[in-house]
Amino acid sequence: MIVLENVSFCYTADxxxxxxxxxxxxxxSCTFVxxxxxxxxxxxxxxxxxxxxxxxxxxxxxxxxxxDLALFQIGTKVGYxxxxxxxxxxxxxxxxxxAFVMDLKEMAKEEINKRVEAALERFQLxxxxxxxxxxxxxxxxxxxxxxxxxxxxxxxxxxxxxTTGLDLExxxxxxxxxxQLKEQGIGMVIISHDEKFIQNHADRILMxxxxxxxxxx
Amino acid sequence: MWAKMIxxxxxxxxxxxxxxxxxxxxxxxxxxLLCVLLLALAAVAFTGxxxxxxxxxxxKFLLIFVVIVFVQSIFTKxxxxxxxxLNFTVVSDLGLVRGLQMILRFFIIISSAxxxxxxKPREIIQGLVQCKIPYELAFMxxxxxxxxxxxxxxxxxxxxxxxxxxxxLKQIPLMxxxxxxxxxxxxxxxxxxxxxxxxxxAMEMRAFRAYxxxxxxxxxxxQKQDYLIIALCFFVFLLVVVLALKIK
Numbered sequence: 282m283i284v285l286e287n288v289s290f291c292y293t294a295d296x297x298x299x300x301x302x303x304x305x306x307x308x309x310s311c312t313f314v315x316x317x318x319x320x321x322x323x324x325x326x327x328x329x330x331x332x333x334x335x336x337x338x339x340x341x342x343x344x345x346x347x348x349d350l351a352l353f354q355i356g357t358k359v360g361y362x363x364x365x366x367x368x369x370x371x372x373x374x375x376x377x378x379x380a381f382v383m384d385l386k387e388m389a390k391e392e393i394n395k396r397v398e399a400a401l402e403r404f405q406l407x408x409x410x411x412x413x414x415x416x417x418x419x420x421x422x423x424x425x426x427x428x429x430x431x432x433x434x435x436x437x438x439x440x441x442x443x444t445t446g447l448d449l450e451x452x453x454x455x456x457x458x459x460x461q462l463k464e465q466g467i468g469m470v471i472i473s474h475d476e477k478f479i480q481n482h483a484d485r486i487l488m489x490x491x492x493x494x495x496x497x498x
Numbered sequence: 499m500w501a502k503m504i505x506x507x508x509x510x511x512x513x514x515x516x517x518x519x520x521x522x523x524x525x526x527x528x529x530x531l532l533c534v535l536l537l538a539l540a541a542v543a544f545t546g547x548x549x550x551x552x553x554x555x556x557x558k559f560l561l562i563f564v565v566i567v568f569v570q571s572i573f574t575k576x577x578x579x580x581x582x583x584l585n586f587t588v589v590s591d592l593g594l595v596r597g598l599q600m601i602l603r604f605f606i607i608i609s610s611a612x613x614x615x616x617x618k619p620r621e622i623i624q625g626l627v628q629c630k631i632p633y634e635l636a637f638m639x640x641x642x643x644x645x646x647x648x649x650x651x652x653x654x655x656x657x658x659x660x661x662x663x664x665x666x667l668k669q670i671p672l673m674x675x676x677x678x679x680x681x682x683x684x685x686x687x688x689x690x691x692x693x694x695x696x697x698x699x700a701m702e703m704r705a706f707r708a709y710x711x712x713x714x715x716x717x718x719x720x721q722k723q724d725y726l727i728i729a730l731c732f733f734v735f736l737l738v739v740v741l742a743l744k745i746k
Binding site: 370415433 | 652655656658659660661662663664665666667670674677678681682684685688689
């Protein structure tokens, strides 16, 4: 569960992006964050993921204050998909991208291969497994970034505009993944402008505008 | 505050940078280098920058200084040993002096570069063009300055992203850490190349270099205070060079 208690945030003094936000996001639910551009949706997502620390108030991730957690500790609980997938792709091939962190953590080769194969199949990346990730289309990069996050089996996911660049077929694959993750009890916060996608998956909709966060559905 | 009232020409700022950074290269005396650093920080404050914030940022490089002292001590012949381990000189007085020289030079050059960040990118281009530098070169310099904050944000995001994959950058063994750094360099280089590619296409689309001669709506004009500061820079340059020669 992610809990925000009286959270306010500003990047520069007195320019409050979010003001006194109180929220609880339960595991296993799919919460969508909507609102105008520049309204603070990504900031809210980054606060929930512990990437940004609140200027006032506290954010709790599974009852631990994000101020007391290092990023690598947060990474074992929360997966965060950035708006630009290029910023979270590191390896020279798609296969290595999925495997390298597990390799760094010295996991057994068989387990790594098993997880990588499953991810390649699940996200339809098998055909490009030896390709250079930066030459993939935006949709493929998006799927690769999401697959790489899911390799670490986080209990919570925050996805910043995951449908950008996806065609109808790939959106359907993403929809299936979201349904499976919900069944597994993984909580999700999805920042999106895709109305149809929101209607299909939303358990709850939050509107971020003018520094306020309102439940709108 | 002064800078807002005085409003210096970017060419004057460029002259200040050239003076300070040239002194940093020519001088070897530590006390004089320290004086030049103070002058550079004063110039940053005078042009509207934040010298205290700059010093805080420079604090991060102190570890490099320690490494330089060790490297200089080990690989430079001569000097008296300051710290020895089993007859092997780990730190020598010469190594210490050379390490200090390098770090002071580094601080001076970074501080002097901070002077240019107080000027608007368009004004820098115009200033360079009026100094008879080809527009293409001036534009390149400005693009480099403009993209620095964007690249900094990207590097921060990349570092955040790899840590969010559960990688503890501080505690992984050295060999694996080097491998991890190789993974970090990949998105940084790719991002720079992609940006350069996109920018070049955007420039072509806006007919960059379509005509051999460019005109400009705005031209810069040097004011009295600009000439005064250039003369002052010239005087300071000569004074420090003379002092440096006398000390030798």
